[in-house]
Structure formats: C-alpha cells, structure tokens
Amino acid sequence: MSKLVKDLITRELSTRLKDVDGVAVINPRGINATKNNGIRRRLHAKGLRMMVVKNTLARRATEGTSLKGFDKLLDGPSAVIYGRQSVPTIARLVLDEKKADDTIELRGVFFDGEVYVGDKGVQQVSKLPTREEAIGLLAAAILGPGRKLAAALKGPGGALGGILKTIEDKAKEKEGGAAGAAPAA
Numbered sequence: 001m002s003k004l005v006k007d008l009i010t011r012e013l014s015t016r017l018k019d020v021d022g023v024a025v026i027n028p029r030g031i032n033a034t035k036n037n038g039i040r041r042r043l044h045a046k047g048l049r050m051m052v053v054k055n056t057l058a059r060r061a062t063e064g065t066s067l068k069g070f071d072k073l074l075d076g077p078s079a080v081i082y083g084r085q086s087v088p089t090i091a092r093l094v095l096d097e098k099k100a101d102d103t104i105e106l107r108g109v110f111f112d113g114e115v116y117v118g119d120k121g122v123q124q125v126s127k128l129p130t131r132e133e134a135i136g137l138l139a140a141a142i143l144g145p146g147r148k149l150a151a152a153l154k155g156p157g158g159a160l161g162g163i164l165k166t167i168e169d170k171a172k173e174k175e176g177g178a179a180g181a182a183p184a185a
Contacts, residue, residue: 009054009057010057010060010061013061014065016049016051017062017067017082018065020082021066021112022067023070023081023082023109024087024108024109024122025073025074025107026079026094027106028078029076029077030103031101046083046093047085048093049083052077053078058074058080067110069110070110073107073115081094086131088125091122091126091128094109098119098122106118108122111125
C-alpha cells in the first residue's frame with residue numbers, strides 16, 4: 001500500500017473516530033461474509049458501526065484523540081465497533097452478538113482512558129449504567145430525601161386527620177343516637 005493511500009485511510013479513520021468516546025474491539029477471524037453482514041446490520045440498526053482496520057493505521061488515526069491508548073486491544077485482525085451510543089450499550093450489544101455466535105472473539109472495550117480486556121472486561125463494562133440510567137439514578141438520589149421529608153410531614157398530619165375524623169364520626173353517632181332516642185321517650 002502506498003504512502004498516499006495510507007494517509008487517505010488514516011484521515012478517513014480519524015474523521016470517523018473523531019467524536020467517539022469509546023470503542024469495542026473484536027477479532028473478525030472465523031466470521032463468514034453472511035454473519036459479518038448480519039452483525040453489521042444489527043449494529044447499524046442500533047446506531048453503531050463496525051469496521052475492520054489495519055492496526056498500524058488505527059494507531060496513527062487515534063493519536064492525539066480521546067481514543068489514544070486503545071491500541072492495546074489491537075493484536076492481529078481487528079474489527080472496531082463504535083458509535084454515538086454509550087459504551088455500556090455497545091458492550092451489551094457485543095455480548096449479545098457473542099451469545100448468538102461463539103466464534104466471535106471479544107478483545108475488549110476501551111473508554112475514558114481505561115482498557116477492559118477480554119470477555120470479562122466486556123461483561124464488566126456492560127454492567128455499568130448507561131447515560132440515561134445514570135441520570136435516572138442521580139435524579140432518584142436527589143429526590144429521595146425530599147420524598148422522605150414530605151412523607152415525614154404528611155404522615156403525622158394524616159394520622160392526626162384520621163383521628164379527628166374518627167372523633168367527629170363518633171360525635172355524630174352520639175348526636176344521632178341521642179336525637180333518635182329523645183322523641184321515643
């Protein structure tokens with residue numbers, strides 16, 4: 001491959017991976033064309049892409065980006081899975097593909113400067129909350145004390161209201177019973 005072609009490919013990889021926070025890497029060896037096409041379609045439906053890259057060109061393309069250091073996962077034939085999805089979502093989808101086809105070898109996941117190697121690393125990342133789940137957990141943590149305070153204020157007031165209602169009902173029964181008994185006498 002000529003230097004000009006390598007530079008063009010490197011630039012193309014750089015633009016594709018420019019805004020990506022994390023990637024998953026698999027070994028495409030042993031995946032036939034039909035399975036490869038099926039994997040790409042399922043990933044594309046979820047907003048992800050898969051590309052087979054030459055390791056040296058991928059290293060060059062990610063120098064000076066947030067993906068610098070993911071080259072530790074590049075060993076032999078490599079397919080990089082990336083997209084706008086959160087990294088735990090990517091890891092979950094890769095694990096689903098692994099369950100569907102045991103021939104897929106998971107190299108690992110890279111994000112936030114951390115390398116998670118192998119099947120265990122991918123499983124570890126898949127258990128992390130996605131961005132939306134993290135926001136939900138944060139909102140619940142923020143609103144939790146307010147709910148407890150509201151329940152604490154409402155609880156005794158509700159109990160007091162129930163007691164007053166019972167006293168009022170008993171008073172009405174006595175008045176009704178006394179009013180009903182008086183004409184009979």
